[in-house]
Amino acid sequence: MKDTYILGIETSCDETSVSIVKNGCEEISTVVLSQMDTHANYGGVVPEIASRMHVENITLVIEECLKKANMTMNDIDKIAVTYGPGLIGCLLIGVETAATLSYIYNKPLIPVHHIAGHIYANNLVSKMEFPLIALVVSGGHTELIYMEDHYTFKRIGGTLDDAVGECYDKVARVIGLPYPGGPLVDKLSYEGKDTYSLPLPLDDDSYNFSFSGIKSAVINLVHNESQRGNEIRKEDIACSFQNRVVEILSKKTMRALKEYKVKNLIIAGGVSANSGIRNKFTELCKKKGIKLTIPNIKYCTDNAAMIAVAGYFADKAGKVAGIDLQAKANTSLFEI
Numbered sequence: 001m002k003d004t005y006i007l008g009i010e011t012s013c014d015e016t017s018v019s020i021v022k023n024g025c026e027e028i029s030t031v032v033l034s035q036m037d038t039h040a041n042y043g044g045v046v047p048e049i050a051s052r053m054h055v056e057n058i059t060l061v062i063e064e065c066l067k068k069a070n071m072t073m074n075d076i077d078k079i080a081v082t083y084g085p086g087l088i089g090c091l092l093i094g095v096e097t098a099a100t101l102s103y104i105y106n107k108p109l110i111p112v113h114h115i116a117g118h119i120y121a122n123n124l125v126s127k128m129e130f131p132l133i134a135l136v137v138s139g140g141h142t143e144l145i146y147m148e149d150h151y152t153f154k155r156i157g158g159t160l161d162d163a164v165g166e167c168y169d170k171v172a173r174v175i176g177l178p179y180p181g182g183p184l185v186d187k188l189s190y191e192g193k194d195t196y197s198l199p200l201p202l203d204d205d206s207y208n209f210s211f212s213g214i215k216s217a218v219i220n221l222v223h224n225e226s227q228r229g230n231e232i233r234k235e236d237i238a239c240s241f242q243n244r245v246v247e248i249l250s251k252k253t254m255r256a257l258k259e260y261k262v263k264n265l266i267i268a269g270g271v272s273a274n275s276g277i278r279n280k281f282t283e284l285c286k287k288k289g290i291k292l293t294i295p296n297i298k299y300c301t302d303n304a305a306m307i308a309v310a311g312y313f314a315d316k317a318g319k320v321a322g323i324d325l326q327a328k329a330n331t332s333l334f335e336i
């Protein structure tokens, strides 16, 4: 069978990324240009700045990716692009670029949902085995998804308010860590002890999550301690917070694996880089005989390799777009 080379483009937030992936599983080359240092000056992503930077960089990133792969556009079979969800101005740059390339070079255009991309980052690690459950934990999403086969997504639960990554970043800010604080809270948690009695968030029989309560609990704790003139032990807050988050995520996910009789768990999204999550799930899955797949750290956060992989399977599932493809700031994975 002829090999299929897909060029993926991802610009949904603050990474301008382009990648070429062969047959939905073999990475040929990937370039990720992160704007994180620029946005760190503002304490978060500034949408207007992000989209301007995508405009400046996208063609350079495409050229670099092709050069790294020693390929030209003639070697590319199809183009996959993130059409949503994300920052609308940012998505537009990727979508317009992909549509233009598709038109000029006469290549099919494949629309990819950002969360499908995160899930499919795992196919670069090991072939996904169905049925499976995907735990998606990122800056904007927290979802438990059942997949009977490629490109079928059934939501079995998710956050009712904040996403896990969002909550990590807010807790980081409250304890005085710079943006993006998630990785710093993770690191700091190993220097502390679980001494603060934070609540286990939404500890019920559902597969839903709620992180706004634990976020408020941390804010109140810091506020009360400083009003009393007490020292705030940041590392102990980080440790207590991380333990609670990992506990609730693992408790509900392991229950879902049992109920849905699934032998493959995949974890995806920026927060899957979290060492507490990686360690806990590794331990639990080993004990229960579940195959666990987590992306390599560099593919946990936004990148175009995951979009090219998802594009391969989206294409097989019949997802095609015309050059009038619309970027969508809000779009559910479960409608496509």
Ligand code: KG4
Binding pocket: 013, 137, 138, 139, 140, 141, 164, 165, 166, 168, 169, 180, 181, 182, 183, 184, 186, 269, 270, 271, 273, 274, 275, 300, 301, 302
């Ligand atoms: O998937 P992603 O790159 O962007 C979205 O699509 O949302 O995820 C970014 C999020 C940020 O909130 C960041 O703080 C969080 O992932 N994150 C972490 C860690 N690494 C990244 N959160 C906790 N622990 C980490 N090690």
Ligand code: ZN
Binding pocket: 114, 118, 138, 139, 269, 270, 301, 302
């Ligand atoms: Zn993402």
